[in-house]
Structures are given as C-alpha cells and as structure tokens.
Amino acid sequence: MARTTDRAQRGGHSGVSIEDVAAAAGVSTATVSRAVRGLPRVSPATREKILGIAADLGYVASSSASGLATGRTKTIGVLAPFVSRWFFSKAIEGSDRQLHARQYNLSLFNLGGHGSNRERLFSKTMVYKQIDALLVLCMALTHEEIEHLQKIDIPLIVVGGHVEECPYIGIDDYAAAATAVRHLIDLGHTEIALLHGDDETDLNFDVPRVRIQGFQDVMAEAGLNVRKEWDEWGDFTVRSGQDAFHRLWDRPGPKPTAIFCASDEMAMGIIFEATRAGVKIPEDLSVIGIDDHDFSEAMGLTTVRQRPDEQAELATKMLLDELDGIAGSVHSMLAPHELIVRTTTAPPRGAEAAARKGAAPETLIPRAGRP
Amino acid sequence: MARTTDRAQRGGHSGVSIEDVAAAAGVSTATVSRAVRGLPRVSPATREKILGIAADLGYVASSSASGLATGRTKTIGVLAPFVSRWFFSKAIEGSDRQLHARQYNLSLFNLGGHGSNRERLFSKTMVYKQIDALLVLCMALTHEEIEHLQKIDIPLIVVGGHVEECPYIGIDDYAAAATAVRHLIDLGHTEIALLHGDDETDLNFDVPRVRIQGFQDVMAEAGLNVRKEWDEWGDFTVRSGQDAFHRLWDRPGPKPTAIFCASDEMAMGIIFEATRAGVKIPEDLSVIGIDDHDFSEAMGLTTVRQRPDEQAELATKMLLDELDGIAGSVHSMLAPHELIVRTTTAPPRGAEAAARKGAAPETLIPRAGRP
DNA sequence: TTGTAAGCGTTATCAT
DNA sequence: ATGATAACGCTTACAA
Numbered sequence: 001m002a003r004t005t006d007r008a009q010r011g012g013h014s015g016v017s018i019e020d021v022a023a024a025a026g027v028s029t030a031t032v033s034r035a036v037r038g039l040p041r042v043s044p045a046t047r048e049k050i051l052g053i054a055a056d057l058g059y060v061a062s063s064s065a066s067g068l069a070t071g072r073t074k075t076i077g078v079l080a081p082f083v084s085r086w087f088f089s090k091a092i093e094g095s096d097r098q099l100h101a102r103q104y105n106l107s108l109f110n111l112g113g114h115g116s117n118r119e120r121l122f123s124k125t126m127v128y129k130q131i132d133a134l135l136v137l138c139m140a141l142t143h144e145e146i147e148h149l150q151k152i153d154i155p156l157i158v159v160g161g162h163v164e165e166c167p168y169i170g171i172d173d174y175a176a177a178a179t180a181v182r183h184l185i186d187l188g189h190t191e192i193a194l195l196h197g198d199d200e201t202d203l204n205f206d207v208p209r210v211r212i213q214g215f216q217d218v219m220a221e222a223g224l225n226v227r228k229e230w231d232e233w234g235d236f237t238v239r240s241g242q243d244a245f246h247r248l249w250d251r252p253g254p255k256p257t258a259i260f261c262a263s264d265e266m267a268m269g270i271i272f273e274a275t276r277a278g279v280k281i282p283e284d285l286s287v288i289g290i291d292d293h294d295f296s297e298a299m300g301l302t303t304v305r306q307r308p309d310e311q312a313e314l315a316t317k318m319l320l321d322e323l324d325g326i327a328g329s330v331h332s333m334l335a336p337h338e339l340i341v342r343t344t345t346a347p348p349r350g351a352e353a354a355a356r357k358g359a360a361p362e363t364l365i366p367r368a369g370r371p
Numbered sequence: 372m373a374r375t376t377d378r379a380q381r382g383g384h385s386g387v388s389i390e391d392v393a394a395a396a397g398v399s400t401a402t403v404s405r406a407v408r409g410l411p412r413v414s415p416a417t418r419e420k421i422l423g424i425a426a427d428l429g430y431v432a433s434s435s436a437s438g439l440a441t442g443r444t445k446t447i448g449v450l451a452p453f454v455s456r457w458f459f460s461k462a463i464e465g466s467d468r469q470l471h472a473r474q475y476n477l478s479l480f481n482l483g484g485h486g487s488n489r490e491r492l493f494s495k496t497m498v499y500k501q502i503d504a505l506l507v508l509c510m511a512l513t514h515e516e517i518e519h520l521q522k523i524d525i526p527l528i529v530v531g532g533h534v535e536e537c538p539y540i541g542i543d544d545y546a547a548a549a550t551a552v553r554h555l556i557d558l559g560h561t562e563i564a565l566l567h568g569d570d571e572t573d574l575n576f577d578v579p580r581v582r583i584q585g586f587q588d589v590m591a592e593a594g595l596n597v598r599k600e601w602d603e604w605g606d607f608t609v610r611s612g613q614d615a616f617h618r619l620w621d622r623p624g625p626k627p628t629a630i631f632c633a634s635d636e637m638a639m640g641i642i643f644e645a646t647r648a649g650v651k652i653p654e655d656l657s658v659i660g661i662d663d664h665d666f667s668e669a670m671g672l673t674t675v676r677q678r679p680d681e682q683a684e685l686a687t688k689m690l691l692d693e694l695d696g697i698a699g700s701v702h703s704m705l706a707p708h709e710l711i712v713r714t715t716t717a718p719p720r721g722a723e724a725a726a727r728k729g730a731a732p733e734t735l736i737p738r739a740g741r742p
Numbered sequence: 743t744t745g746t747a748a749g750c751g752t753t754a755t756c757a758t
Numbered sequence: 759a760t761g762a763t764a765a766c767g768c769t770t771a772c773a774a
C-alpha cells in the first residue's frame with residue numbers, strides 16, 4: 001500500500017526517495033526507476049504521470065544508491081598537479097565541457113601544494129571506487145601507481161605528456177620545439193639560447209626532455225652551436241623566466257640574439273625582465289614560447305599554440321565512449337600545434353633586411369619592485 | 372562461515388569487498404568496518420590483523436555503499452562560473468587544500484562555457500544528494516536556487532561576493548576600492564578614470580557595483596569630479612581592459628592621468644595597450660588594480676591584494692566543521708585586503724615633487740597583432 | 743506494461 | 759570485544 005516511507009529513523013537523511021514517488025503515483029519503484037531514466041517498458045501515460053509527480057516532489061535519485069546498484073558512479077576523476085596554471089585550468093575546463101554534456105560529474109584531485117603525499121591517492125579512499133575513469137593531466141606516474149591503476153581496470157588516459165604503457169593525448173613536443181627553433185633560425189638567428197622546463201615536482205616528466213631534444217637536433221641540423229652557458233631552466237612559471245633572464249644577462253660574456261622558451265609563461269618572465277633591463281624585444285632579443293597562453297596575444301608573444309582544453313575534451317570523450325561500451329575508444333593521439341608569429345620575434349640586428357614588418361615602436365613597461 | 376563472496380553475478384564489478392576481508396580475517400564485516408575506520412570496540416590484535424589483510428588485499432571501502440549507509444558522500448561541491456581565471460583557480464586550490472587535509476573529495480561544477488543551462492544543476496542529478504556541502508564561488512544565485520538549496524539543507528557558503536541570505540567570505544569590496552582610489556588621490560591625481568567590472572553572465576553580481584560605489588564615494592568625498600566619459604567597463608579579462616583603453620583613448624577630449632581598474636587583469640590590458648600606444652606608465656597614466664594576480668608583481672602593477680585561496684580554504688573549513696557537528700561554524704566573514712604599491716602608479720606630471728621614487732627607465736614592450 | 747524481490751557493500755543497532 | 763542483521767535507495771532479472 002502507498003505509505004510514506006519511514007526514513008529518518010537512524011541517520012535522518014533528507015530527501016524524497018523513489019518509494020515516495022512510487023507511492024504517490026501508485027506504481028512500483030521499478031516503474032518509477034524506468035520512467036525517470038527514460039527506459040522503454042513504461043506506457044506514455046504512466047511515464048508522464050510519474051515524471052510529473054517526481055518533479056513536484058523534487059525527486060532526484062541518490063547517486064550513492066544507484067552507484068551501489070550499478071557499480072557506476074557517473075563521475076570521472078581528473079588528476080592534476082596544479083589547477084591555477086594555464087595548461088591545467090584550461091584542460092579542466094575542456095574535460096568538464098564533455099562531462100557536463102554527458103551528464104557526468106568531475107572529481108578533482110589536485111596533487112600540488114600538498115607536498116608529495118600522493119600515496120594517499122591510490123592507497124586510500126580517494127580515486128579508487130569513486131570514479132568510473134581517470135584523466136591524468138601532465139603528470140608522471142610511478143610504476144606502482146600504474147600497476148595499481150591497471151589492476152582496478154578503469155579507463156585511463158593522460159593528457160599533455162607520455163606515461164609509459166598508458167594511452168595519451170598531447171602535442172608532438174619534439175615537433176613543436178623544432179618548429180619554434182626553426183622559426184628563429186629562419187629569421188636569421190644563430191645565437192640562440194634555450195630556457196627549458198625542469199622537472200622539479202612530478203609534473204611534465206619527459207615533456208621538458210623532448211623539447212630540449214627538439215631544440216638540440218634542429219640546432220645541430222642547422223650547423224649551429226649550442227652554448228652551455230645559454231642553457232637555462234625554469235619551472236614553467238613567469239617567475240622562473242624572470243630569474244633565468246638574470247642568470248643569463250648578469251653573467252659576463254656574449255648574449256644570445258634569441259631565446260626559445262619551453263612555455264609562454266617563462267617567455268613572459270624573460271620579456272618583463274628584458275624590458276626592464278633595457279634589452280629591447282625583438283630588436284635586441286627575439287623571444288618565442290610554447291602554449292599560446294591567454295595573455296600571449298595581448299603581449300604580442302610569438303609562440304607555438306596548443307589547446308589543452310581541446311586535448312582534454314577529446315580525452316574525456318574517449319573515456320566516456322569507452323564507458324559507454326565502445327571498446328577501443330581510448331587510444332593515444334597527437335594533438336595539433338601551430339606556429340603563431342607575433343611581435344616578439346624578428347631578424348637579429350645584423351640581418352635587418354630579412355623581414356620588413358618587425359620593427360615595433362618604442363614603448364614602455366614600468367619597473368617592478370624586484371631585487 | 373567464512374566464504375568468498377559471490378559477487379560478479381550480475382554487474383561484475385571489480386574490487387575487494389568488506390566481506391572478502393572479513394572472510395580472510397575470520398571475523399565479521401562489522402568488526403572489519405570498525406577496524407578500518409579506526410573506531411573503538413576492536414581489540415588491538417584483531418585490528419592489526421584486519422588492517423594487514425585489508426592492505427594485502429588492497430581493500431578500500433566503496434564510497435557508494437558507505438554513502439548509502441551513512442547518508443554522507445564525503446565530498447563537497449564547488450560551484451564556479453569559470454576555472455581558468457585567476458580568482459577561481461586560486462580559490463579551487465585553496466578549497467582543495469582543506470578538503471584534502473580532511474579526507475574529503477572535491478566535485479567541481481563549472482557553469483562557464485555551458486551557456487546558461489544552469490537549471491540542470493539544481494533540478495537534475497548534479498549537486499543534489501551528491502555532496503555534503505556546497506561552496507559557491509563568486510556567483511549570483513536566483514531566488515529559486517537559494518530556496519532549493521535551503522530546502523535540501525546542506526551547509527552552504529559563498530566566497531568572493533554576497534548572495535542574500537547566504538553566509539559569505541570575501542574582502543570588503545567597498546573598502547578595497549576606496550583604498551585604491553585614495554592611493555591615486557594621495558599621489559595627487561584628480562583626473563581619475565574608472566574601469567569597472569560588468570555583470571555579463573551571472574558572475575560577480577554585486578561586486579562590481581560595490582566597487583563602483585567605493586570609487587564614487589571617495590571621489591566625491593575628495594571633491595573630485597567623476598566624468599561620464601571616463602567611466603568604462605570590462606568583464607574582468609585582459610582583453611576587455613585592452614578594449615576599454617581604446618574606447619578611452621580613441622575618443623577626442625582630455626585624458627585621465629590615472630585609472631582605477633576593478634581587477635588586475637583589466638589593468639594589465641590597459642597597460643599593454645597604453646604601452647603600445649606610447650602612453651607611458653606611470654608618467655602619463657597611473658594604473659591600479661585589485662587582486663594581486665600571479666603576474667602582477669612581474670609587471671610591477673600596483674594593486675589591492677586579496678587571497679582567494681585563503682578565503683576559499685577558510686570557507687571550506689567552516690563547511691567541514693559544520694559537517695563535523697560543530698553547529699554555527701559557517702558564518703559570514705570579511706577577508707583582508709592590502710594595498711601593494713609597485714610601479715604603475717606615481718604622481719601625475721604636474722606634481723613631480725611628490726614621490727621621488729617613481730620614474731621608471733624607458734623600456735619597451737612589442738606591439739601585438741591586434742587591430 | 744507492470745510488479746516482485748534479490749541484490750549492491752556499508753554502517754549501525756542490539757545482542758551476546 | 760564481537761557478531762547477526764536490518765536498513766540505506768536504487769537497479770534489474772524474472773514473473774505476471
């Protein structure tokens with residue numbers, strides 16, 4: 001008989017249950033379940049009635065309950081070393097776009113800022129059994145972690161870098177770096193410095209290495225000398241770019257006429273400090289980065305564009321397709337990159353003739369309060 | 372008797388269940404449950420044995436199951452209009468810090484980019500019954516939404532702006548704006564423009580309004596004239612700052628000697644375009660923002676600092692304390708703000724004498740490819 | 743088309 | 759200190 005459920009006996013949880021709806025509609029919970037989920041086997045009339053009542057009552061299925069019953073949580077996990085950095089926040093937005101469209105939830109696991117207590121992630125209550133699939137953003141994983149992940153076989157994909165044995169989506173870092181360096185060489189530069197990324201924490205693992213390789217190979221191929229003193233590193237942030245500029249310029253000896261930075265943020269750091277030091281961009285120093293950060297256009301930064309949001313969106317789509325039963329949906333794939341020439345690169349002073357468009361008017365940016 | 376569970380009959384979900392552990396340890400599931408959760412009523416010996424076996428088997432409780440049983444999901448929802456903007460990404464990191472420390476998960480609901488299909492959020496399967504508490508980031512909520520939220524009474528708090536009847540944490544926007552404007556006035560400026568935020572989407576609701584009020588009141592109080600033509604708006608992005616600069620400068624008539632921007636990103640847009648147009652900062656134009664964005668120090672931008680990460684961390688702590696049974700933990704609170712004087716502000720040309728430190732050397736930033 | 747009932751994996755109440 | 763056992767709210771064979 002239709003009777004109000006007697007919940008709140010113990011925990012006292014709030015909310016309308018499927019039984020309440022069933023009772024109010026005078027049908028069984030099974031029918032309500034089918035009706036609200038849009039499954040077949042329900043007559044149009046009953047369905048409509050049920051839907052109406054469900055809406056009136058404000059019924060929404062308990063995710064815990066259906067999760068228990070189906071073994072699916074309808075949420076995917078996104079693992080990121082940071083969230084407040086361009087690549088990651090864009091990737092999260094992209095992933096969310098797809099998730100949102102397909103009615104999935106996004107559970108964010110941020111490893112940054114927490115020291116390296118990442119053990120918790122896999123051993124304790126976090127990821128495991130809480131998500132249907134995992135999207136790893138630009139992070140290295142230890143062997144144990146990979147094993148663990150494979151044991152609890154949920155679909156997995158990494159975006160923005162390679163992890164052995166795992167499908168990944170990202171640009172061809174080697175080619176992207178090569179493209180950037182060739183642009184500099186084509187402009188006539190021969191004295192080219194490198195500001196590569198470093199692997200302080202766990203992030204970006206072999207991405208820095210591959211970009212360095214791209215730089216070196218293209219330089220060698222062009223018969224150009226790569227100087228040990230012009231090989232600098234940073235952690236992909238603006239600040240590290242600023243620091244690198246000073247290490248480069250405060251040292252006695254010849255200066256490069258161009259610098260290839262492994263990320264736009266580092267390139268911006270170089271630009272800010274160079275500007276401040278009176279080194280004119282691009283007349284004295286050409287700067288190119290990788291990413292096409294949100295601020296790059298405004299700054300006129302020449303760069304090799306990539307779209308982390310699209311990469312993550314595609315990766316998420318693969319994950320969801322796999323969960324939808326389309327086996328083999330998850331697979332590695334290269335994302336496109338594109339050279340965007342703006343105004344931080346120009347022929348070096350010697351080769352004025354080359355491109356007539358480069359010479360920017362003198363403008364100014366104020367000095368900051370740094371040491 | 373100890374027998375291996377017969378799961379995988381239907382769904383075939385993977386994973387070790389509490390029964391497996393109980394069987395292996397020769398105890399009941401009740402005991403395992405107490406043991407793994409560190410509850411009393413378990414002898415040290417049994418506990419140790421159980422913990423060992425659980426570890427060996429790689430057991431971890433199903434969140435759906437315990438969620439069903441306890442009525443708690445151990446995850447809190449974070450509602451944000453964007454994730455790839457400074458304020459939001461920082462706030463998310465801050466919230467996550469607290470959540471992580473207290474073993475909670477973070478479910479991210481990003482409204483941006485999805486048009487305005489936010490109805491789904493409250494009506495359908497999203498927020499509701501999926502989270503134990505909700506952190507709203509800098510967004511307006513409709514009356515219905517607030518009602519709905521209050522009906523399903525989970526702890527709720529908003530960070531970065533006011534929503535009527537809801538507890539909130541954020542800076543005193545009025546005071547922050549006033550501080551910024553006073554700094555300009557103290558420097559000797561009288562011709563001050565305003566670049567305020569606008570409420571295109573739903574975000575930032577009354578924050579823009581309050582900041583405008585702060586500006587106007589301080590101007591009035593100082594007996595200064597606020598010109599209609601110098602009242603510009605933007606959407607808090609760099610791009611909108613660039614556009615605002617052009618609207619301001621491409622118009623005939625006198626120009627301001629200083630501009631107060633409602634956000635650092637907009638201030639940066641002003642700086643980039645001013646620089647490009649040959650308007651020297653701070654000699655020709657002083658610029659001040661609000662936020663202390665990650666790039667602000669590198670750019671030398673004078674600003675009124677706020678810390679969204681700390682605001683969100685505190686808000687999250689309140690939410691969690693409330694869930695821990697400490698009633699009354701959630702309440703409104705003002706977060707601190709602080710004037711950070713850097714080098715984009717200086718006395719106007721007329722009043723050279725005022726502060727001797729201002730004059731930055733001429734430096735340069737290249738022109739971008741904008742129209 | 744609809745209903746019955748057996749799970750799903752935990753937690754929590756009561757006994758023991 | 760430990761063990762039965764009844765919820766928790768939903769899904770899904772299977773039966774009607």
